Amino acid sequence: MAVAELYNKNTLDHTAKFQVLEDGSEYSRRKRESKENRKATLLKRIPLERLMDLKVDYAFKQLFGNEKNKAITVVFLNAILQKTGRNQIKDISFVNRELGGEYSDDKQSRLDLLVVTEADEWINVEIQFTNQYDMIKRSIYYWSKAYTNPLGKGMAYKELRPVIAINILNFDLLEQTERFHTSYHLYDDEEQFKLTNVMEFHFIEMGKLIKDWKRDKLDPWNSVLARWLLLLGMVDHRNGKIYDDIYKELEEIALKDPSLFEAFQNWEGLSTEQEQRIAYEARLKRIMDEEAAKREAELRIQEAERKEKEAEQKAKESIARRLLKKGMEIEFVADSTGLARNTVMDIRDDMGK
Numbered sequence: 001m002a003v004a005e006l007y008n009k010n011t012l013d014h015t016a017k018f019q020v021l022e023d024g025s026e027y028s029r030r031k032r033e034s035k036e037n038r039k040a041t042l043l044k045r046i047p048l049e050r051l052m053d054l055k056v057d058y059a060f061k062q063l064f065g066n067e068k069n070k071a072i073t074v075v076f077l078n079a080i081l082q083k084t085g086r087n088q089i090k091d092i093s094f095v096n097r098e099l100g101g102e103y104s105d106d107k108q109s110r111l112d113l114l115v116v117t118e119a120d121e122w123i124n125v126e127i128q129f130t131n132q133y134d135m136i137k138r139s140i141y142y143w144s145k146a147y148t149n150p151l152g153k154g155m156a157y158k159e160l161r162p163v164i165a166i167n168i169l170n171f172d173l174l175e176q177t178e179r180f181h182t183s184y185h186l187y188d189d190e191e192q193f194k195l196t197n198v199m200e201f202h203f204i205e206m207g208k209l210i211k212d213w214k215r216d217k218l219d220p221w222n223s224v225l226a227r228w229l230l231l232l233g234m235v236d237h238r239n240g241k242i243y244d245d246i247y248k249e250l251e252e253i254a255l256k257d258p259s260l261f262e263a264f265q266n267w268e269g270l271s272t273e274q275e276q277r278i279a280y281e282a283r284l285k286r287i288m289d290e291e292a293a294k295r296e297a298e299l300r301i302q303e304a305e306r307k308e309k310e311a312e313q314k315a316k317e318s319i320a321r322r323l324l325k326k327g328m329e330i331e332f333v334a335d336s337t338g339l340a341r342n343t344v345m346d347i348r349d350d351m352g353k
Contacts, residue, residue: 052271053237055170058283060127065113075259079225091118122163130291131171139165162198172207180208206233
């Protein structure tokens with residue numbers, strides 16, 4: 001049943017239930033109690049920690065990359081693109097996410113979500129759970145593949161269509177700003193006019209979004225973008241956090257926002273379906289294992305660098321001792337070994353003990 005139909009059915013059932021009551025105050029009381037009970041049970045039928053983390057690419061693709069959920073995907077994309085003044089999307093078609101290279105040994109690109117709008121604009125959404133790649137160059141690479149992929153033999157360059165790259169990141173990327181949503185185009189260096197509208201990049205940093213929420217700088221009641229991004233940030237399985245305060249706020253909004261209501265319902269259904277759950281947990285484990293392996297490799301490199309520096313320091317100190325034994329001056333030993341003057345003096349004092 002569609003969301004609008006569900007709302008209409010609830011309204012009709014509710015009216016029929018109370019139309020026999022003549023006492024207006026009793027009607028109001030029971031209506032209020034019914035609304036509160038519905039609010040408490042409408043969305044939260046499973047523990048929040050059982051909901052999939054929508055920042056995991058598998059869960060994101062199942063919710064937003066599904067034909068049956070196309071309506072909520074359109075609302076979600078419009079919430080992001082309103083920042084750059086793009087025309088409202090009315091409809092989308094999902095595109096095969098495999099963008100192959102021109103030659104057999106070219107790098108293959110598996111996109112998280114690729115859609116084309118009714119205005120023939122291509123939108124690529126990438127969601128990254130961990131910081132394992134050079135995200136800026138990765139986004140440009142994916143943009144280039146999506147931009148040139150439709151160009152076949154005999155086609156003119158003017159037939160190439162705009163490609164919008166949206167990157168949702170579960171980590172901080174840009175040190176230059178505290179804003180969680182930044183967007184980019186090609187502009188003239190001096191007069192800042194836009195060269196073309198075929199290239200557009202969005203970077204959304206979820207960590208900064210949550211910081212704004214904690215600082216009470218977000219208003220999901222009046223910002224459609226805020227409510228949808230908070231939906232993505234509500235469950236954080238990477239850090240073992242569940243934001244119950246976000247849930248309570250969004251739950252109330254969802255009772256007035258049919259698209260958000262539908263997203264909650266579909267998200268819950270996705271999270272409770274056994275086959276989907278198994279696939280999600282396998283994907284989450286793989287991501288976390290990859291992150292752990294990367295961290296372990298970084299620690300091994302740091303440990304190797306530390307040991308190398310210690311060995312280099314010991315070699316310099318050994319040379320300093322030999323030079324001091326030969327009666328060389330402190331300044332000469334420091335210049336010859338690269339050791340600090342105070343370090344050479346400490347070595348000399350230790351030798352005299």
